[in-house]
Amino acid sequence: MAFALEEIRRLGLRPMRLRLQAPFYGETAYRTALADSVREYLTEPFDRLVISMHGVPLSHIPKACREHNGHSTHCADRRTWHERHGEEDCYRLQCEETRRYLVQDLGLEPERVELVYQSRLGFHDWLQPYMARRVKEFAREGAERIAVVCPGFVCDCLETIQEINDEGRADFLEAGGKSFTYIPCLNSSTAFVTALSTLLDKTIAEPSALLSAENQRKYKY
Numbered sequence: 272m273a274f275a276l277e278e279i280r281r282l283g284l285r286p287m288r289l290r291l292q293a294p295f296y297g298e299t300a301y302r303t304a305l306a307d308s309v310r311e312y313l314t315e316p317f318d319r320l321v322i323s324m325h326g327v328p329l330s331h332i333p334k335a336c337r338e339h340n341g342h343s344t345h346c347a348d349r350r351t352w353h354e355r356h357g358e359e360d361c362y363r364l365q366c367e368e369t370r371r372y373l374v375q376d377l378g379l380e381p382e383r384v385e386l387v388y389q390s391r392l393g394f395h396d397w398l399q400p401y402m403a404r405r406v407k408e409f410a411r412e413g414a415e416r417i418a419v420v421c422p423g424f425v426c427d428c429l430e431t432i433q434e435i436n437d438e439g440r441a442d443f444l445e446a447g448g449k450s451f452t453y454i455p456c457l458n459s460s461t462a463f464v465t466a467l468s469t470l471l472d473k474t475i476a477e478p479s480a481l482l483s484a485e486n487q488r489k490y491k492y
Contacts, residue, residue, distance in 0.1 A: 272291070276289075288481065289481065289482040290474050290475060290477075290480040290481055290482070291474075291480055291481075291482055291483075291486065292470065292471065292474050292480070293474070293480070294360065294365055295466075295467075295470050296365055296368065296369045296372070296422075297368065297372065298466065298470060300462075300465070300466035300469060300470075301463070301466045301467075301470075302372050302376055303376070303462070303466075304457060304460065304462035304463045304465075304466050305373065305376075305422055305457065305463075306372075306373060306376035306377055307462060308454065308455075308457055308460065308462070308463075309373065309377060309418075309420050309454055310377060311454075312418055312420075312452050312454045313377070313418060315416075315450075315452070316416060317416045317417060317418050317450070317452065318383070318409075318413065318414040318415060318416045318417060319383055319384070319385055319409060319414040319416075319417045319418075320373075320377075320379065320383060320384045320385070320417070320418050320419075320420070321385050321387060321402075321405075321406075321409075321417050321418065321419045321420070322366075322369065322370050322373065322384065322385065322386045322387070322420055322421075322422065323387050323388070323389045323402050323419055323420070323421045323423075323435055323439075324366045324369075324386065324387070324388050324389070324398075324421070324422070324423040325388070325389060325390050325421075325423045325424070325430065326388035326389055326390055326391050326397040326398050326401070327362055327388075327397060327398055328393075328395055328396065328397050329395075329396045329397065329398065330395075331362065332361055332362055332363050332398075333356075333358050333361055335352070335356075335358075336358070336361050336363050336364070340396065340398065340399045341399040341400050343367060343370060343385070343386040344367055344371070345363070345367070346361055346363045346364035346367050347364060347367035347368050347370075347371050350364065350368075362398075363398060366386060366388075366398075366423070367386065369422055369423075370384060370386040373420075373422075385400075385405070386400075387400050387401065387402040387405050388400070388401060388402060389401075389402040389403070389421075389430065389434060389435065390430050390434060391403065402435070402439065403439075403442075406439050406442050406443045406446070407442050407443070407445075407446040408446070409443065409446075409448060410443065410446050410447035410448040410449075411446070411447065414448075415447070415448055415449040415450065416448075416449055416450035416452075417443065417448065417450070417451060417452070418452040418453075418454055419435055419436075419439065419451070419452070419453055419454065420454040421435060421454075421456060422456075424456050425456060425457055425458070425463070426456050426457075426458050426459075427455055427456045427458060431453075431455075431456060435453060436453040439451070440453065
């Protein structure tokens with residue numbers, strides 16, 4: 272968002288009326304599209320469903336959300352705190368709730384669904400657990416058959432195809448794994464496109480979706 276606003280300034284397009292699409296990971300139509308796409312790939316026996324989200328440095332999330340790094344429900348268990356403090360856009364919260372929704376929508380035992388973070392750069396602390404590390408540990412823990420989905424990406428790209436489906440698969444099999452199933456992103460699937468177009472229609476028609484004065488100050492727009 273900050274980059275888009277900077278480009279608008281650079282191109283001299285201000286003033287422009289902007290509407291902000293709210294996070295939609297909890298919307299029923301999106302949840303259904305995601306769960307249905309994952310379910311297709313779980314017809315064969317598997318030991319663990321791995322949800323790989325793009326990682327971010329800890330410094331990018333609220334200070335109170337940096338504790339217990341590596342625990343997959345720390346923020347999701349504290350949703351009311353986020354609401355009280357206006358921190359519902361916490362990235363860790365949204366990732367953890369996406370995992371929780373998939374557990375519910377697929378009817379899986381929580382212990383069979385693990386949230387990890389990928390694409391770390393540098394040496395400072397990012398959100399954990401790191402996919403690059405965990406993928407080499409699954410087989411030793413008894414999870415020899417895994418399925419991996421990357422719902423933080425709506426479309427497949429180098430970070431899903433090469434980093435996860437190629438490099439992640441190779442690391443998993445080399446560490447003793449037997450079966451690695453990569454679940455493609457939603458891409459241009461009919462269910463996702465339909466859900467997204469409905470959300471966008473609502474956003475365009477909703478006056479409250481206009482970029483708020485608070486966000487204008489926050490992003491210096």
